[in-house]
Ligand SMILES: COc1cc(/C=C/C(=O)SCCNC(=O)CCNC(=O)[C@H](O)C(C)(C)COP(=O)(O)OP(=O)(O)OC[C@H]2O[C@@H](n3cnc4c(N)ncnc43)[C@H](O)[C@@H]2OP(=O)(O)O)ccc1O
Ligand SMILES: O=C(O)CCC(=O)C(=O)O
């Protein structure tokens with residue numbers, strides 16, 4: 001049970017990190033207690049906050065929005081490749097996934113995080129009966145100087161049977177439904193992106209390399225006291241090939257502008273849209289042609305926010321490096337061959353540190 005505010009503030013020994021991380025209350029537990037001041041463990045160094053003098057927020061600009069209704073029109077594929085090269089991020093509309101699927105998975109996210117701590121902690125790294133289901137908070141609390149204002153549930157898809165046995169009933173069906181409905185969109189996006197790399201056919205082997213494993217995260221960002229002092233998610237790029245992100249209507253995701261290091265663009269919520277971004281694995285496979293761009297999420301002082309990314313990945317045992325088709329024209333490889341699970345482990349063992357993860361694969 002959460003201690004009362006008066007108990008906490010009269011005690012010098014209360015350990016915030018223990019309450020949030022080890023006891024499974026998460027930041028939602030802190031927010032639910034009605035704290036009015038951000039605990040010091042969440043105060044980010046000035047350079048990591050978005051409201052500082054070295055960051056320009058270009059609220060008037062944004063990433064491309066691509067209409068997928070005329071899928072067979074070559075202009076659609078061109079727009080996708082162009083966005084992946086020049087922005088690394090874009091939104092898609094008229095993609096064919098019913099809006100009810102989005103509403104269901106957002107509701108399910110709220111339902112899971114509304115569970116008491118003693119229920120949610122059953123899915124934490126310490127107590128979960130499988131490595132494929134993980135409830136957690138922040139990103140890597142054991143490695144971070146300052147924590148991030150976010151709780152998450154991460155679900156690695158193995159099979160429907162495995163999901164039925166291990167995924168939390170509060171959100172299992174809705175998360176699976178979103179993943180399944182997204183599959184066709186993911187395939188279409190990959191086909192377009194591969195054409196742009198001179199890969200004529202996405203055969204079984206390519207399909208497995210590009211989308212052989214999938215992970216869905218349910219992210220919960222509670223309303224935060226002093227949001228300007230912390231972050232929801234710190235600067236990072238995803239380690240996926242592609243990420244398909246559903247966000248609610250609150251906003252707060254910012255993306256670094258490719259040609260201007262200090263400028264960050266908002267990703268405004270569009271009803272029914274999905275946000276698509278290139279991850280490090282696709283940057284490596286495309287030898288740097290498609291860009292995995294740094295992004296971050298601000299904390300919000302007025303509202304709770306949820307988002308649901310599907311990370312599309314190679315299989316853990318795949319070796320990734322620049323595709324042969326990309327190097328056929330004599331282009332020099334920029335990245336070496338790396339075991340994908342080594343790459344992901346490297347990402348998960350340190351705090352968010354912007355684009356530095358991809359240096360792991362640089363020649
Ligand atoms: C959470 O906040 C986030 C998350 C993200 C995620 C962005 C992505 O792009 S996720 C896509 C990741 N790719 C895959 O899942 C691909 C396939 N999976 C694998 O290769 C492996 O399953 C593995 C992820 C490497 C885990 O391998 P395993 O052999 O089981 O190794 P472990 O010892 O269990 O884990 C290694 C290390 O990573 C930590 N970790 C593992 N999974 C997660 C997870 N889902 N969330 C957080 N951390 C995870 C684990 O704790 C281990 O660390 P230790 O210090 O304990 O050794 C983007 C932004 C965010 O804010
Ligand atoms: O919540 C968001 O909008 C983005 C989250 C994100 O970047 C991630 O989970 O990798």
Ligand SMILES: [Fe+2]
Pocket residue numbers: 236237238295
């Ligand atoms: Fe991300």
